[in-house]
Amino acid sequence: EEVAKLLDLKAQLGDEPTPKTVLKTPKGTRDYSPKQMAIREGVFKVIVDCFKRHGAETIDTPVFELKETLTGKYGEDSKLIYDLQDQGGELLSLRYDLTVPFARYVAMNKIAKIKRYHIAKVYRRDNPAMTRGRYREFYQCDFDIAGQYDPMIPDAECIKIVYEILDNLKLGNFVIKVNHRLILDGLFEVCGVPKDKFRTVCSSVDKLDKTFWEDVRGEMIDDKGLDPISADKIGEYVQLNGSSELVEKLLKDEQLVQSKAAKEGLEGMKLLIQYCDIFGVKDRVRFDMSLARGLDYYTGVIYEAVLEGAELVKSNSKSKEQIGVGSVAGGGRYDGLVGMFAAKGKKVPCVGVSIGIERLFSIMEAKMERGNQEVRTVETEVLVASAQPNMLEERLRLCKELWDAGIKAEISYKANPKMLDQYQYAEKAVIPFLAVIGEQS
Amino acid sequence: EEVAKLLDLKAQLGDEPTPKTVLKTPKGTRDYSPKQMAIREGVFKVIVDCFKRHGAETIDTPVFELKETLTGKYGEDSKLIYDLQDQGGELLSLRYDLTVPFARYVAMNKIAKIKRYHIAKVYRRDNPAMTRGRYREFYQCDFDIAGQYDPMIPDAECIKIVYEILDNLKLGNFVIKVNHRLILDGLFEVCGVPKDKFRTVCSSVDKLDKTFWEDVRGEMIDDKGLDPISADKIGEYVQLNGSSELVEKLLKDEQLVQSKAAKEGLEGMKLLIQYCDIFGVKDRVRFDMSLARGLDYYTGVIYEAVLEGAELVKSNSKSKEQIGVGSVAGGGRYDGLVGMFAAKGKKVPCVGVSIGIERLFSIMEAKMERGNQEVRTVETEVLVASAQPNMLEERLRLCKELWDAGIKAEISYKANPKMLDQYQYAEKAVIPFLAVIGEQS
Structure with missing residues (x-):
């Protein structure tokens, strides 16, 4: 009990008006104001409506996972994972993305097929660039299809979904870059890259959208x-991009199709573009051989959507600040990830896409401000007011009637509010109706 | 670059089918399956609709705060806070509730008044009792009114909100216990409790809903x-409960009203019950002098809603397992908290309520299972199917038409699915329409 007393005293001390603490959110994070929340909810609605239109269920997972669940999934990016302090018990880390928790979920529940979306925050101890929508705490909106299916059908639906969302948000022109890990593998093979260097060369190639070929070449x-x-040799290939005609051309490239992987990847790409054509999205899809994506777990198609006009000017700076800020969605096929968790390594093929929502928020916010658009943060329909004193009870009573009838209503919390204040509040909150109570004279 | 190479090699090793890790979520946490999510979204809708009906905006804050932001706010419960590992940079902790982040937000943005709700997960390293809806990661749904207003008007609205939510969720009878910190303070004063023991005695009193008076007395x-x-003397008072008639009786208790605090508290309670009567919720409100609530920051009215039939049998066990499981909402007035953060200690009075949603989920889930109620996890309206082979392209094309028209549609991802499989899927997912494509013979 001595300890309890001391703790109690300490708690009391804590309540004294001691020197104030620094008033801020942690580095790389932010609060959302009511106005920002209204914008965020609008964007979420477009995204969720799209996911539901495509028949997806939703799941949720904890914000932290066992540390070992995340180990060995993210390659060089693992250093960006937030660990929790060891306070006795399990070693925990904050989730880095929603894909690994999804794979853990599928394996743990022995699920053979599922089409789900998951909207939640993820955490990366990265260099924040908040004006450009890059945070340490940020939302991901993931849509994934798990299950053994015929080639490229779910893959094409993911592209269709990205198309619908970006189209519905009306953010201007965009392009969805696609590539295939097997094409990259085959390419490295025929260019004489030793197998143990595939990944590291891959991550150099991935920088081509931000830096010149000369710099990438130098790094390699x-x-x-x-x-x-x-x-x-790599340089000759990775600077190519196009559509079905490029696929056809490469399928005739005798050097490249010596690689079984490249041939398989190119045939997949051909089919994918064909399905994209049926879905009416082919014009926005660009087969880009420099697209590599950093994460380890991709095994097939990879994609990344970029807003035009939001793309960065290439620079020869290697600054981390500039990575991926033009990208608003990305994803790909990861057929091996569930197997890394499953008993007996049973594989469940998966493909999915993640919408980079923070970037979209930033753009929408800027757009709203430029357009001087008024964003309503409350939905109140009626303000119950009075111009006379001593009407509190009547106002409370009418408000109760309205609430009980499902009508959104507010009153001033003053016993005798001024009429002008009530008017001004109704105007500021854009409340359409005013119910004014008064006694007949 | 040597380090990069090693990291790379290490990452590759991680990908080998090494001994599998333990497949579980961290202690005290859980995944939500699609079915659970459907229930959760239903409960959220009732709650958010109510908050919006009362004119609330919404905000969001980061999942972690600077450690110092949380220090000295939770009394004995501070030991339950999750800290992040010091990875260089700021010292961070996961939020323990939404109230302290809200106060930090109000102070930081120099807000004089706001009515907001916030639905988000909070974290407590407590002893989980998951079957009874007690987790280490759990949702809070908070509604708070900040601002300088006339007495008890916002306080009564919080009670009305709890009433509407519990009523709309149809979970059976409930009672909303209310008390006032000033009444407790006055009571301790006239019973001769030394001022430095107020808080610790308060936390003993708080256990009265779980244990017998004899045990509480012994602890004191x-x-x-x-x-x-x-x-x-305390025992005589804290075992009382009732409504306005008890308030009247105590206002005539000469011993008690010697205390200025007790008198002020009782007069506040009288007004509160009067407003509750106007709001039509008085029958559910019980003035309960044993209600104390553990947290340090309350300064006025406190409340706690309890489902009847879900209340625990009293036991003389002091087991932590049994704390608060019957309670589904709680809150109170905390006029000093914002001032702890604000420059020059500027106070912003606040009152609010937190809905204990996990407990409500558990009850709803059990109810669904008992009633054998089917929960739809997708909203798909049309399954585009075919009984004939080689119809993939036609199915894709029709699906595109439906999606573009805003209709929720799905297809099998097989190139040539069996008709029976398609039927069965539609039946299982409760999809109302089947669009079957076939060639005329």
Whole structure:
């Protein structure tokens, strides 16, 4: 009980008006004001409506996972994971994305097929660039299809979904870049990259949307020890982009199709573009051989949607600040991830896409401000007011009637509010009706 | 670059089919399945509709705060806070409730008045009792009114809100217990409790809904060193409960009203019950002098809603397992909390209520299962099917038409699915329409 007393005293001390603490949110995070929440809810509605239109269920998982669940899934990015302090008990980490928790969920519940969306915050100890919508705490909106299906049908639906969402949000032109991990693998193979360098070369190639080829080439040779001849051969391929005609051309490239992987990837790409054509989204899809995506777990198609006009000017700076800010959605196929969790390594093929919602919020917010658009933060329909004193009881009574009838109503919390104040509040909150109570004279 | 190479190799090793990790969520947490999510969204809708009906805006804050923001706010419960590991940078903790982040938000943004709701997860390293809806990660649904207003008007609206939500969820009878910190303070004063023991005695009193008076009395005397005469005097009061007639009786209690605090509290209680009567909720409100609530920051009215039939049998066990499981909502007035953060200690009076949603989920889930009620987890309106082979393209094309028209549609991801499989899927997912494509023979 001595301890309890001391704790109690300590708690009391804490309540004294001691020197104030710093008033801020943690680095890389922010609060959402009511106005920002109204915008956020609008964007969420477009996204959720789309996911539901495509028949998806939703799930939720805890904000933290066992540390070991996240280990070995993110390659070089693992250093960005937030760990919880060891306070006795399990070692925990905040989730880094929603994909690994999803794979853990599928394996743990022995699910053979599921189409689900998941909207939740994820955490990365990255260098924040908040004006450009890059935070340490940010939302991901993921749609994934798990199950053994015929090639490219679910993959094409993911692209259709990205298309619908970006189209509905009316953010201007966009392009959905696609590539295939097997094409990249085959490409590296025929260019003479040693197999143990595939991944690291892949992550160099991935920088091509932000830096010039010369810098990427330099990194491959100087930092990663790649043969300059290999690097130059890679350069010839990864600067190509196009559509079905490029796929056709590459399928006739005798050097490339020597690789079984490349051939399989190219045939997949052909089918994917064909389905995209049926879905009416082919015009927005660009087969881009430089698209690589950093994460380890992709095994097939990969995609990334970029808003035009929001793309960065290429620079030769290697600054981390600039990575991925033009990208508003990304994803791909990851057939091996569930197997990493499942008993006996049973594989469940998956493909999915993640909408980069923070970037979309930032753009919508800027758009609203430019357009001077008024955003309503409350939905109140009636303000119950009075111009006379001593009407509190009558106002409360009428408000109760309205609430009980399902009508959104408010009153001033003053016993005798001024009429002008009530008017002004109704105007500011854009409340359409005013119910004024008064006695007949 | 040597480090990069090693990291890379390490990442590759992580991908090998090494011994499987334990497949579980962290202690005290759970996943939500699609069915649970459907129930959860139904409950959220009732709650959010109510908050909006009362004119509330919504905000959001980060899942973690600077550690110092949470320090000295929770008394003995501070030991339940999750800290993040010091990975260089700020010291962070997961939020313990939504009230302290709200006060930080109000102070930081120099807000004079706001009526907001906030629905988000909070974290407590408590002993989980998951079958009874007690988790380490759980949702709170908070509604708070901040601002300088006339007495008891916002306080009564909070009670009305709890009433509407519990009434709309149709969970059976409930009672909303109310008390006032000033009444407790006055009571302790006239019973001769030394001022520095108010809080610790308060937390003993708070256990009266779970244990017998004899045990509470014993704890006060033996553990907290209270004079037995004081304890017995307290006992006479804290076992009282009632409504306006009890308030009237106590206002005539000469011993009690010697205390200025008690008198002020009782007069507030009288007004509160009067407003509750106008709001038509008086029958459910019980003035209960044993209600104390553990948290440090309350300064006025406190409340707690309890489902009848869900209340626990009293036991003389002090087991932590049994705390608060019958309670489904709670809150109170905390006029000093914002001032702890604000420059120059500027106070912003606040009152609010928190809906204990996990408990409500558990009850709803059990109810659904008992009633064998089917919960739809998708909203699909049309399954586009075919009984003939080689109809993939036609199915994709029709599905596109439906999606573009805003109709929720699905297809099988097989190139040539069996008709029976398609029927069965539609039946299982309760999809009302089947669009069957076939060639005329």
